[in-house]
Structure formats: C-alpha cells, structure tokens
Amino acid sequence: MNSSLADTIFQAKVRYESIITNPYYYKMLTIEEAVNQRHSIRSYIADAIPQPTVDDLRSLIAQCNSSANLNIQLVLDEPKAFGSFLFTYGMFKGVRNYLVLAGPQSSDLDYRLGYYGAQVMLRAKQLGLDSCWVGATYHKVTNAFTLRPGDKVRSVIALGYGNGKPVNHRVRKPEEVADFHPDTPQWFRQGVLYALKAPTAINQQKFHFELRDNRVYQSTGWGSYTQMDLGIVRYFFEIGAGNKPILWNRSL
C-alpha cells in the first residue's frame, strides 16, 4: 500500500472514530423523539451552547430565512432580554441564548415565523437544547441582533440546557381540534396527534384541522398569536403525517 493511500485510510479512521465517539452526533434525537420530549422550559443552567450545535442551528436558520424571506437570528450569551425585573421576574431564569423571530411585516408573517421557528426549535431539541417560545415577557435588546428596514420582531424562543421541570397542562382531545370520519386516513389522524404536542400561546390550542378533497384546511379562533400557533402546529402536523406529501389550504 502506498503511503498516501495509508494516510487517507488513517485520516478516514480518525474522522469516523471522532464522529462515533462525539456525543454531538450519537446523542441526537430523531425528530419524532424531539416532538415527544419537548416541553416549555423556563429555567436554564449557565452552560454555553457548543460550537457544532451553534453551527448546525445557524445553517438551518439560513435555509429558513432564504426560503421564506425571514430574518430569524440566534443570539448567544445575552442575558438582558430576560434580565429585566419588570418583564420576567419569577418566570424565566438563566436565559442567555434565544432565537429572535423577525421578518418583513406582512399579513402572514406570524404564520410563517411559527412554521419556520418550530423547525429551528425542534432541531435544537434534537441537539439536546430545551426551549420556551415567548410572545410577550422579554425585552428587545436592539444591539443584540440586526433588523432590516421594515422587519418586525414578533417573538423570541429561549434556548439552553434546562434546569426546570415542565408544567403539565391540559391537552385538547383530537376530536376537539379536527373533524374525523370513519374513512379519515391514518396520516391525518397522526398529524392531528402531533399538532396537539406543539406549543401554543397560553396553551390555547385554538386551531382546527379538516380534510376535504385530499386537502388539509387549517382554521383558528380569534386571539393573540393564533396565527403563529397555526404555523407551529402545521409543522408538527407534517411530522406526524410522516412522508405524506400534503396539500394545504394556504401557502407558506
């Protein structure tokens, strides 16, 4: 064997071993595990998010931003957004990292931020990070992120290694949030079950799904963040439905 081939094999072996012994790779949850294990967590330990995780999240964020013309950003080691006594006392502890959900003002901005924010939040969970979506109780630290002219910040998602217990809350029954018939396909039923595992503002779960002529129709009642909730549950529904290509009543 010539020396350059031996070198190549040796380097491949080192790379392989570094991958299989690296917790970053082998501990990653499947997307279904991420859905099932996620709960809102409001208290965090001080550990920094490791660089491979940061790189992974930033790469997904870049994809989401470019496909949906959004301006989602990951802010690291910034304690002031959740440091104000007025905004957060007693609710959030130790938040130093968060996603800023921003984009150009439009009638469907909340819906799209919900859908793409859910993707990043679940990817973070796959990589071991806890989270809590936050609509109101945070402070906008404007020098921590960059807005383009016309961009609006609609929410943030706290991220980090959780130190708190999830709060158990009421989950609506599938038949309260969707119409079922004897011939309703399994992928639709599974989609609804997964949608019920998604976070919604004040746990309102005001969304509704219906299947008509092979198209999934989403609707919602009135209230704060109901459109963002609708985007979030759409992404969870898609995971539950598996590889089924879905026709939706609205575009992203």
Ligand SMILES: Cc1cc2nc3c(=O)[nH]c(=O)nc-3n(C[C@H](O)[C@H](O)[C@H](O)COP(=O)(O)O)c2cc1C
């Ligand atoms: C759009 C949105 C806004 C939210 N805003 C807040 C908030 O301001 N403060 C908070 O503590 N939790 C907030 N939450 C988290 C919800 O309270 C939480 O998702 C819900 O109670 C369900 O709990 P779970 O996420 O553990 O399943 C928000 C969630 C969503 C989706």
